Amino acid sequence: GENVEQHPSTLSVQEGDSAVIKCTYSDSASNYFPWYKQELGKRPQLIIDIRSNVGEKKDQRIAVTLNKTAKHFSLHITETQPEDSAVYFCAASKVKGNQFYFGTGTSLTVIP
């Protein structure tokens, strides 16, 4: 089965700095990689996703990069703001079947 590892488990940055969270996956057949943001006691919200036919995707301050050869993908948040503080989860999926395998999460704290 798929194994997704996520690092770091906790991350503190100063407001305005960048934050990077990295994930690796084991199954080369995985081809869809979403990132979710979860605030305490709330539902995970999809913030960005990338498919295996794309190397990078950007949406305003958020970007995701994918290296299929190395089987790793990363979330980049630039110009961080206090409201970015949350737990972030990466996931990997083979679109057919749609089962998600989640990373262990990264607790991001943005210090004002």
Add this chain to the structure above:
Amino acid sequence: GAVVSQHPSWVICKSGTSVKIECRSLDFQATTMFWYRQFPKQSLMLMATSNEGSKATYEQGVEKDKFLINHASLTLSTLTVTSAHPEDSSFYICSATPWTSGGFFSTDTQYFGPGTRLTVL
């Protein structure tokens, strides 16, 4: 778009009783719904995959007789925790995948409900 609701949002029950949690996709039809369990400060653990009109597929280690899943329509799945015990106390979250893509909806992704906090006394 892509709204998933869960009911109830929290429930407290006595040990030995059963609790039913509903998951609804409000503005799309869902071929597949998923049930997760999440412990404090931990990741989402997939419990089962629920397909409309067929039996749920349970992950290894999840007791199918304890966690009954019914997916009666394309917009509703229910999870019943039978004979609940304190160790079943957790945050249960469902998610749903749309039948078709378009607009806000992607058939690739999962849209999550707000979760149900279960406390068993």
